Amino acid sequence: MQGLHIVGVSHAYGSTPVLDNISLTVPAGELVCLLGPSGCGKTTLLRIAAGLERLQAGSVTIDETVVADPKSQLPPEDRRIGYMFQDFALFPHLSVLDNVTFGLFRRNKAAARERAMEMLGQVGMVRHADKHPHMLSGGQQQRVALARALAPEPRVVLLDEPFSGLDTDMRARIREETLSVLKQTNVATLMVTHDPEEAMFMADRIKVMGENGRVLQSGRPADIYYKPANEYVARLFGPMNMIDGIVDQGELKSSFGVMAAKDAADGDAVRVLIRPEGLILSNGDGRDGGTPVDILSAHLLGDSSMVRFQVREGVNRGEEFQVRIPSAFDLTEKGQIWARVDPRHVFQYPQE
Numbered sequence: 001m002q003g004l005h006i007v008g009v010s011h012a013y014g015s016t017p018v019l020d021n022i023s024l025t026v027p028a029g030e031l032v033c034l035l036g037p038s039g040c041g042k043t044t045l046l047r048i049a050a051g052l053e054r055l056q057a058g059s060v061t062i063d064e065t066v067v068a069d070p071k072s073q074l075p076p077e078d079r080r081i082g083y084m085f086q087d088f089a090l091f092p093h094l095s096v097l098d099n100v101t102f103g104l105f106r107r108n109k110a111a112a113r114e115r116a117m118e119m120l121g122q123v124g125m126v127r128h129a130d131k132h133p134h135m136l137s138g139g140q141q142q143r144v145a146l147a148r149a150l151a152p153e154p155r156v157v158l159l160d161e162p163f164s165g166l167d168t169d170m171r172a173r174i175r176e177e178t179l180s181v182l183k184q185t186n187v188a189t190l191m192v193t194h195d196p197e198e199a200m201f202m203a204d205r206i207k208v209m210g211e212n213g214r215v216l217q218s219g220r221p222a223d224i225y226y227k228p229a230n231e232y233v234a235r236l237f238g239p240m241n242m243i244d245g246i247v248d249q250g251e252l253k254s255s256f257g258v259m260a261a262k263d264a265a266d267g268d269a270v271r272v273l274i275r276p277e278g279l280i281l282s283n284g285d286g287r288d289g290g291t292p293v294d295i296l297s298a299h300l301l302g303d304s305s306m307v308r309f310q311v312r313e314g315v316n317r318g319e320e321f322q323v324r325i326p327s328a329f330d331l332t333e334k335g336q337i338w339a340r341v342d343p344r345h346v347f348q349y350p351q352e
């Protein structure tokens with residue numbers, strides 16, 4: 001298959017292991033995100049793929065060519081890889097045009113210039129071609145860096161936190177533009193981020209890495225969000241409501257009624273996690289299976305509100321939860337409030 005194939009890559013710096021048997025495939029035209037905490041080895045993996053770090057175990061294949069295995073390794077410039085690293089440093093002494101032309105040393109001058117201008121056109125930077133990097137905003141520099149990475153028509157693009165230097169507004173805009181440029185060029189893109197929302201937005205598939213340099217889960221964004229394989233993956237997307245309990249006759253008693261315990265035996269200690277968007281508030285007679293609650297606080301976040309509430313009655317009286325609702329929450333209008341769960345946002349794991 002056309003694309004990037006990493007098979008069984010393990011890596012250690014001295015005696016410290018960093019990557020443990022990582023395998024992944026990025027088909028041409030797709031974008032795979034590596035999502036993981038600081039220090040888990042994301043940059044190391046990209047550097048190995050690019051040939052900037054010597055591969056120790058496993059192999060890297062691009063299209064049908066093995067570019068690195070323990071016996072032989074192609075130098076970076078022969079791998080047809082474009083990369084953009086955390087700081088996307090442009091050459092400060094070169095103009096925008098010369099920065100983009102830099103990687104085109106295999107073409108004659110006129111052809112290189114033509115290709116560079118074409119790429120600057122794709123990222124909307126033609127009119128800045130003669131400027132130097134210090135005369136550009138962060139977002140503009142980022143676009144030039146992308147043009148530079150794509151100009152030599154790489155088969156694989158590696159992006160290491162490419163948007164980390166940009167503010168929220170610019171970040172959203174530039175990542176959308178970047179995605180559309182990448183999709184037009186049919187390259188295989190492997191991108192690193194530690195922002196789960198960014199991974200959800202950009203990726204065809206996500207690989208979640210843990211602190212131990214292993215892959216915890218791979219899947220499409222919807223799988224990672226709706227079917228997180230373990231508590232760590234579930235918690236990536238922000239704060240969670242938590243109910244700990246012991247399974248009794250295949251069930252778990254909770255503030256929101258009896259829940260079926262999946263894949264657990266009687267007496268097992270399980271933990272149920274509920275996303276803040278997985279609780280539903282209503283005011284009415286509660287006949288749809290709700291639990292009566294008292295509101296403790298409500299904070300408008302912009303497009304949604306975070307509301308804390310407390311269970312009003314029963315053995316779990318006083319238990320607190322938080323719920324995200326997609327609008328402003330007006331305390332004065334409501335009367336008795338009821339809470340129930342949306343099963344799509346409820347996850348159950350063994351207690352560690």
Ligand SMILES: Nc1ncnc2c1ncn2[C@@H]1O[C@H](COP(=O)(O)OP(=O)(O)OP(=O)(O)O)[C@@H](O)[C@H]1O
Binds near residue numbers: 037039045
């Ligand atoms: N050249 C090196 N020599 C020794 N140790 C290194 C070297 N490069 C990285 N490390 C260590 O290897 C581990 C993984 O580093 P790496 O840069 O791959 O992490 P990362 O996942 O990219 O983190 P971040 O999200 O902070 O960028 C870290 O503990 C780091 O300190």
Ligand SMILES: [Mg+2]
Binds near residue numbers: 042043044086160
């Ligand atoms: Mg890194």
